Amino acid sequence: MKATKWLIGMSVLIVLALIVFSFLHNTSTKYLSKHRSTGKVAQTQSVIDPNYAQPYRDQYHYSAKKTWLNDPNGLIYSNGTYHMFYQTNPQGNTWGNMSWGHAESSDLIHWKEQPVAIPQREETPWVDFWMQTSHDSKPVHYYGLPTTNGDAGNPNGKRFVFSGSIIKDTKNAAGLGKNTLIAFYTSAYSVAVRDDDYSKDSMGNFLGLRDVQEQCIAYSKDDGKTFIPYKKNPVIAAQAVPTRDPANFRDPKIVYDEAHKQWVMILAAGQEADIYTSADLIHWTYRSAIIREHDVGNGAWECPELIPMTIEGTKEKKWVFSISVQKGAPAGGSGMQYFVGTFNGKEFVPDTAQTLSHPKWLDYGEDLYAGVTFSNMKRTVMLSWMSNWDYVGEQKTSPWKGEMSLPRELTLVRAGKDAVLIQRPARELAQLIQNPFKMSDLKLSGTKAIKQFSGRQYKAEAQFSWNAKNRPDQVGLRLRVSQDHSKYITAGYDVRNHSVSIDQSNSGGKSNRNQKTNVQLNEKAGRIKLTAYVDSSSIELFVNDGEKTLTQIIYPNPDQPLDSKGIALFSTGGTAQISQFEVDPIASIWNNLD
Ligand code: FRU
Numbered sequence: 001m002k003a004t005k006w007l008i009g010m011s012v013l014i015v016l017a018l019i020v021f022s023f024l025h026n027t028s029t030k031y032l033s034k035h036r037s038t039g040k041v042a043q044t045q046s047v048i049d050p051n052y053a054q055p056y057r058d059q060y061h062y063s064a065k066k067t068w069l070n071d072p073n074g075l076i077y078s079n080g081t082y083h084m085f086y087q088t089n090p091q092g093n094t095w096g097n098m099s100w101g102h103a104e105s106s107d108l109i110h111w112k113e114q115p116v117a118i119p120q121r122e123e124t125p126w127v128d129f130w131m132q133t134s135h136d137s138k139p140v141h142y143y144g145l146p147t148t149n150g151d152a153g154n155p156n157g158k159r160f161v162f163s164g165s166i167i168k169d170t171k172n173a174a175g176l177g178k179n180t181l182i183a184f185y186t187s188a189y190s191v192a193v194r195d196d197d198y199s200k201d202s203m204g205n206f207l208g209l210r211d212v213q214e215q216c217i218a219y220s221k222d223d224g225k226t227f228i229p230y231k232k233n234p235v236i237a238a239q240a241v242p243t244r245d246p247a248n249f250r251d252p253k254i255v256y257d258e259a260h261k262q263w264v265m266i267l268a269a270g271q272e273a274d275i276y277t278s279a280d281l282i283h284w285t286y287r288s289a290i291i292r293e294h295d296v297g298n299g300a301w302e303c304p305e306l307i308p309m310t311i312e313g314t315k316e317k318k319w320v321f322s323i324s325v326q327k328g329a330p331a332g333g334s335g336m337q338y339f340v341g342t343f344n345g346k347e348f349v350p351d352t353a354q355t356l357s358h359p360k361w362l363d364y365g366e367d368l369y370a371g372v373t374f375s376n377m378k379r380t381v382m383l384s385w386m387s388n389w390d391y392v393g394e395q396k397t398s399p400w401k402g403e404m405s406l407p408r409e410l411t412l413v414r415a416g417k418d419a420v421l422i423q424r425p426a427r428e429l430a431q432l433i434q435n436p437f438k439m440s441d442l443k444l445s446g447t448k449a450i451k452q453f454s455g456r457q458y459k460a461e462a463q464f465s466w467n468a469k470n471r472p473d474q475v476g477l478r479l480r481v482s483q484d485h486s487k488y489i490t491a492g493y494d495v496r497n498h499s500v501s502i503d504q505s506n507s508g509g510k511s512n513r514n515q516k517t518n519v520q521l522n523e524k525a526g527r528i529k530l531t532a533y534v535d536s537s538s539i540e541l542f543v544n545d546g547e548k549t550l551t552q553i554i555y556p557n558p559d560q561p562l563d564s565k566g567i568a569l570f571s572t573g574g575t576a577q578i579s580q581f582e583v584d585p586i587a588s589i590w591n592n593l594d
Contacts, residue, residue, distance in 0.1 A: 052590035053590070054398075055561035056537040057397070057400070057536055058536050058537055059456075059587075059589065059590060060109070060432055060535055060586050060588065061386065061405065062111045062589075063402065064103075064402070065399075066399035067088050067093055067101065067399075067400060068089040068092060068093045068402055069088050069400070069403065070370065070385050070387070070402055071163045072084060072085070072404060073163050073183075073372075074100065074117075074166035074375075075166070075372060075375060076374060076375040078376060079223055082104065083102065083103075084102070084103045085102050085118070086101045086385075086404070087100070087101070087162070090116045090119065093397075093399055093400055093401040094401070100117045100118035100119075100161055100227075101113070101116055107431070108381070109407075109431065114225075117183075117226070120148065121159040121229070123157050124146055124157055126146075127143060127146050128142070129238070129239055134243060139196075140194065141194045141203075142210065143193070143203060143204070145191075146189035147190050147209070150190060150209070158189070159187045160187070160188040162185060162186035162188045162250050163186065163250065163302075163370065164183060164184045165183075165184055165254050165375065166181050167184075167254045167256070167281070167375050167376070168182075169181075173263070173280050174219075174280055177221060181219065181220040181224050182219045182220075182281055183219065183220070184216070184235075184252040185218065186214070186215060186216070186249070186252065187213070188213045188250065189212055190209045190211050190212070191210065192206060192207075192208075193206075193210045194206055195207060211246070212246050213238065213248065214236060214238045215236040215249075215265075215284075216229075216233040217229075217233060218230060235282055235283075235284060236252075240286070242274050243269045243270055243272065243274075243289075248268070248269055248270040249269050251304065253265070253266050253304060253306070253372060254281075254375075255307070255308065255375070257308070257343065258308070260277075260345035263277065263278045263279070264276070264343070265277070265284060268301045268303065268323070269289070270301065271291070271292045271296055271297065272301070273301060273304040275288050275289065275290070275347065287347065288346055288348070290304075292356070293356040294356065294357050294359050295328045298325075298328040299325055299327030299334070300325075300326050301323050301326075302323075302326060303371075304321065305322045305323075306319050306320075307319065307322060309412040310412070311412050312411050312413045312414075313414075317342070318341065318351075318412060318419055319341055319342055319343040320410075320412065321340075322339075322362065323337050324370050324371070325337055326389060327390075330364050330519070331517040332388075332390060333388040333390025334390060335361060335368065336362035336363060336369060336371055337362065338360050338362055338421060339355050339356060340360075351419070362421070362423075362549075363550065364517060364550045365502060365517050365539075365551035365552040366388045366513060366552060367551045368385075368386065369384060369389070370384060371384030374407075379409055381408065382407070382408050384405040385402065385403075386403050386404060386538055386553060388513075394513075396555075403538070406429060407426040407429075408423045408426065408549075409424050422546045422547060423549050424545070424546045425533065425540075429586075432587045433459060433587075434584060435584070437452050437453050438580070438581070439581045440578075440579060441579060442569075442581065444569055444578055445472070445575040445576070446571065447478070447570040448569045448570070450567050450569070450581075454565045455565055456536055456562075456565055457534065457586045457587075458534055459532070459533050459583070459586060460531070460581075461529070461532075461581070462476075462477060462529070462569060462580070462581040462582075463528075463579045464493070464530075464571070464577070465526055466495065466526060466527075466571075466574060467526070471495060471574045472495055472573050472576050473494070473574065474493065474570070474571070475528065475572075476490055476492025476530060477490070477491045477530060477567065477568070477569060478490055478568040479491055479539065480534065480567075481567060481568055482508065482560070482563050482566070483565075486506075487506060487556060488566075489502065489503065489507045489539065489554055490502070490570075491530055491532045491539065491541050491550075492570070495574075497520075498522070498523070499519065500518060500521065501516050501517060502516070502541055503516040504516070504554060507555075508556060508559070508564075509557065517550055517552060519543065519548045521544075528543070529543070530543060533586070535586075537554055538551070538554060539551070
């Protein structure tokens, strides 16, 4: 009996000891794997979905699995889920068959592609209206089967679903049901135009094909999963376009105007942006236009937005008017501008008489376009397409093409008499940042390779300063350095002329685009902070904590795209003090295998 008791006692002790040991062992391995110091900081390896493992596939920026992507559309937060809809071609990786693709995320960072949400419309009805456009001396007849074929082949009865936005109708203003998600998009097609001379042709003389754009609704009763076409589309017909140019009338963005208790829609209309208001989201009244004053006629305006904001640290309310312009951006081709003012319920009132003629640029690289902000969020978070209409056709990625920028939080700050936007990656990105490698109080003249780091996806941040006596000519970071150090991309500051640039001329990648893009800074502060978010084929560079940004698609070292994992600091022509430098590997978002 005694022996049995003793045996039971011992077994209990052994089991307890085993439990304690395994607990301690587990925690310590977890601790070690997180904090183990191997002397070398490398990218954490996780299992990446093979669909997203191509050498130039960005690992923490969203792209579609195997199709084309351009503008973000209908960005909205609803019931704990962020929805990103976007322009896609469900059938391939070139522009065409324009539809709304869809991805969802619970944290703004990890996105999961969903089925196409609003496909291009097919078998649509015959078009039949008269209109005198700004180019006509008398009304003409838009008459025939619509087509997305342009001039090629027979009319196909299809209409594209172009860019737009989504709002959540929490009060059932539209009568489609409480909390319905209502998508506003541009229906775009071409159709035959005829005159009223029936002597040779009973339908009138054929004058050619013309483009038509009108505003339509589709709505979702299942929180964004599926959309139902609205029966009485269009809600704003082409005949009503204030400029009388129905070929350029697109990209409706809707916002609620708290002060005047109304919905506001802004649309791009060639060289102007048109403002409408509505109480019920269905009937829209034209109120005013913002007329372009800078570089007039150089490409059309697209994807406008009116963003209500408060100047940081104050109660001062402003409305930021942002717009994408097809041509004439600082780095060439397409880019984004913004203007600060107020909204009186009918008109956007620019802050000064010079505001509209002096656009502020949202970004100075080649690759930030069509940015719009999320609806139904407390913060102002913008997502943009990372490309440029000037050369997107040359991008060679396959089977996908096109990707999104990081979601960026926008704040409006006072800068003297002006108010300016500051951009920072959304705070949610922090979760992807792994074991940082840090150095501080470094004196540098020349180039210093950071041997402890190797990787292709990371955040690199450095704070440089200098004194007048031994002032360097240039300071900065060499990114994506090849093993033999001969190829690299520079994110640098030219101390002599106060300009920050991304220079790809040594990247080894062939490109007939701008090899160097830059932004001029005003101050001569004697210091600069550069934060570069580097991914497989992109760099988003934030200057002085988001005062200015440069966004570039990169294709470094095409012969060996998996090389180029090095990073270096440089200071040429003098000595720089680097008070703080860190490089943080960023984990892939494509490891959520089903
Ligand atoms: C902007 C844009 C929009 C249009 C969409 C078509 O990039 O041209 O104006 O709605 O793309 O894909």
